[in-house]
Amino acid sequence: MTEKILVPVLGESITEATVAKWLKKEGDTVEADEAIVELETDKVNLEVPSPIDGVLSEINSKDGETVEVGALLGIISQNGAQLSEKKVITKIENKKVENNVVNLEIKKETPKISEEPEEEPLVLTNEVKEDKLDSSNKNNETLSPAVRKIAVENKIDLEKVKGSGKEGRILKGDLISMMGVNPQPSERKIKHGQEERIKMSRLRQTIAKRLKQAQENAALLTTFNEVDMTSIMEMRKENQEDFQSRYSIKLGFMSFFVKACVAALKTFPSVNAEIDGDEIIYKNYYNISFAVGTEKGLVVPVLRDADQLSFADIEKNIKTISEKAREGKITIEDLQGGTFTISNGGVYGSMLSTPILNLPQSGVLGMHNIVERPMVVDGEIKIRPIMYLALSYDHRIIDGKESVSFLKMVKENLEDPRRLFLNI
Numbered sequence: 001m002t003e004k005i006l007v008p009v010l011g012e013s014i015t016e017a018t019v020a021k022w023l024k025k026e027g028d029t030v031e032a033d034e035a036i037v038e039l040e041t042d043k044v045n046l047e048v049p050s051p052i053d054g055v056l057s058e059i060n061s062k063d064g065e066t067v068e069v070g071a072l073l074g075i076i077s078q079n080g081a082q083l084s085e086k087k088v089i090t091k092i093e094n095k096k097v098e099n100n101v102v103n104l105e106i107k108k109e110t111p112k113i114s115e116e117p118e119e120e121p122l123v124l125t126n127e128v129k130e131d132k133l134d135s136s137n138k139n140n141e142t143l144s145p146a147v148r149k150i151a152v153e154n155k156i157d158l159e160k161v162k163g164s165g166k167e168g169r170i171l172k173g174d175l176i177s178m179m180g181v182n183p184q185p186s187e188r189k190i191k192h193g194q195e196e197r198i199k200m201s202r203l204r205q206t207i208a209k210r211l212k213q214a215q216e217n218a219a220l221l222t223t224f225n226e227v228d229m230t231s232i233m234e235m236r237k238e239n240q241e242d243f244q245s246r247y248s249i250k251l252g253f254m255s256f257f258v259k260a261c262v263a264a265l266k267t268f269p270s271v272n273a274e275i276d277g278d279e280i281i282y283k284n285y286y287n288i289s290f291a292v293g294t295e296k297g298l299v300v301p302v303l304r305d306a307d308q309l310s311f312a313d314i315e316k317n318i319k320t321i322s323e324k325a326r327e328g329k330i331t332i333e334d335l336q337g338g339t340f341t342i343s344n345g346g347v348y349g350s351m352l353s354t355p356i357l358n359l360p361q362s363g364v365l366g367m368h369n370i371v372e373r374p375m376v377v378d379g380e381i382k383i384r385p386i387m388y389l390a391l392s393y394d395h396r397i398i399d400g401k402e403s404v405s406f407l408k409m410v411k412e413n414l415e416d417p418r419r420l421f422l423n424i
Contacts, residue, residue, distance in 0.1 A: 001078040003051045007071045010041050014332070016068045017041045018202050020145040024056045030076065037073055038145070040202050044335070045296075045328050054078040063145070064199075144295060146172045146201065154179065171295055203297045214357045219395035222354040223403050227411045229370055229385040232256050235417055247312035253367075254290070255314040257342055259420045260413035261365060262286045262307045265340055268406045270398050271363040272339050280397055289338030289358055290318065292325040293348075299325050300358055302338040342367065346387065355392045362397055365410070366390035 010017055017039040024036045035047035036056060050056075058075040061067050143151075143158075147170055151158055156175060163170035179196060200208070214220070236251050243251040265272040265286055273282045286307040289300045301321045306314065324330050341358045346369040355366035368388045375384040391407045413419050 001052075002057070003054070003076045003078070005036065005048060005051070005073040005076060007039065007067050007069050007073060008046075008048060009069055010039075010046070010332075014041050014069075016066055019061050019063050019065050019067060019073070020045060021063050021148065022059060023047070026056055026059055028056050030054060030056055039067075040145070044330050044332060048073065050076055052076055052078055063149075143170060144172065146198075146296075147175060150175045150198070165295070201296060203299075207297055210359060211356055214359050217359070218357055218362075220357065220392060221395045221400075221403070222390055222392045223400070223407055224352070224391075225389050225407045225411050227387050227389055227414045228375065229253075229387055229414070231415055232417055233385060243312070247316070249312060249315045249319065251311065252315055252318075254318055254342070254344070255311040256414060256417055256420070257365070257367060257410075258288050258303065258306050258309075258314050259311070260410045261288065261340060261342060263413055263420065264406050264409040266307070267409060268402050270402055271393065271406050273397060274339075274360040274362055275394070275397055276360070283339045285339065287337050287339045289341040289361070291341065291343040292322050294326050294328070296328070299330060299335065300338065300341060301325055301330060301334045302336065304337065341365070346370065352388045352390065354390060357392060357394060362394040363403075363406075364392050365407075366392070 007017060018041075020038040020040040022037050024030055030036055030050040030053070032051065032053050033049045036050050037048045039046055039048060054076040056074060057077040060072045060074050067073065150156065150172065154175075156178070158170060161170050161174055161178060162168070164174055165171045176196070232253065236253075240251055243249075269282050270280070272286065273280050275281075285305060288303045288306040290303060291298055291300050301324075303309070303314065303317055303321070309317065321330075321334060324334065338358065338361060341355075341361055341364040343355045343364060344367040345353050345355075346367050350368050351371070352368055353366050355364045357364055366389065368390070370385045370387045372383050373386040374381050375386065376382075377384070389407060389411065391403055391410075393403045
């Protein structure tokens with residue numbers, strides 16, 4: 001008995017994926033519901049499980065191939081002896097396979113299945129390199145497909161690479177930085193030096209496409225303001241210990257910004273709206289998207305019904321969703337339904353930026369780093385912690401007066417956070 005492994009339904013509007021990597025090889029024993037292949041879509045990665053106990057007898061879609069929903073990935077044989085027939089092998093003479101010169105002659109014959117264990121046959125594919133990679137002392141299961149691919153193609157000894165990720169995990173940037181210092185010889189001669197050509201991931205392609213669409217389809221404009229963070233910082237300092245003791249989570253800045261934005265969105269509903277053809281859709285709910293940087297690129301998960309959440313709920317949900325994103329466990333549902341976005345470039349040291357819209361949303365707030373600056377307070381010059389704020393918006397439905405007033409209200413709520421508790 002055999003079972004087909006098919007590309008599952010991937011989610012709304014997603015029709016194809018890329019085979020990121022096979023977690024099992026042909027001939028490996030698998031159990032029902034055990035993950036055997038990882039697929040990469042333009043939004044998330046997902047693992048496809050085995051439908052039955054058995055042996056992976058065929059792999060029909062190799063790593064890197066693009067596959068559509070319903071396409072055949074491979075075949076599981078329930079009886080280990082029922083391996084699929086191998087293709088007839090013809091003569092191979094003096095062929096160079098991945099820097100291994102093989103001089104041998106194989107006559108046409110059908111391989112026989114012996115009851116006695118035989119030596120593992122020579123595999124004339126990239127699997128030779130994969131096996132070498134797997135045999136290193138590094139925990140290969142923690143490596144991303146991109147890292148594995150770069151290491152194999154450039155013959156990098158991962159034992160000599162110091163990872164900058166969590167728990168010493170090797171990231172793609174580590175390999176790229178290393179190659180920049182001591183690059184491998186390029187396969188082609190170029191005029192200005194050595195280059196590395198790596199295909200964009202499906203996620204990166206989608207990010208590029210959507211950002212370009214935002215520039216082409218929306219009337220983008222950005223307005224700026226600054227906020228004195230003194231009151232928030234004092235409130236956090238005074239209440240941090242009690243807050244953390246009661247809710248088992250730290251009181252961060254994001255909960256204040258989410259609350260301040262929701263209050264302003266209720267007052268200026270066009271900032272929470274979107275354009276659909278010649279109609280404006282006003283959203284009577286407040287799902288706040290927030291940008292999270294991951295190893296594979298930027299993702300924007302959604303904090304649903306933010307207007308109904310307490311400060312503690314906001315902090316807990318943001319932490320949970322952010323961890324899922326960084327661990328590659330984010331789902332399609334986590335990314336859908338946002339009405340307004342907050343992007344915090346300040347965590348990377350950004351002083352000021354013009355954030356770009358997350359279509360079909362009409363507004364995005366950019367947070368930046370906090371810097372002590374001289375301010376005039378009650379006629380006196382004082383040093384205060386200041387953050388610059390930026391609101392990018394779609395000028396087709398949001399007028400200048402609304403955008404400036406929206407950002408001013410956010411500023412006022414942040415400078416006097418008691419307003420957030422009094423709903424004023």
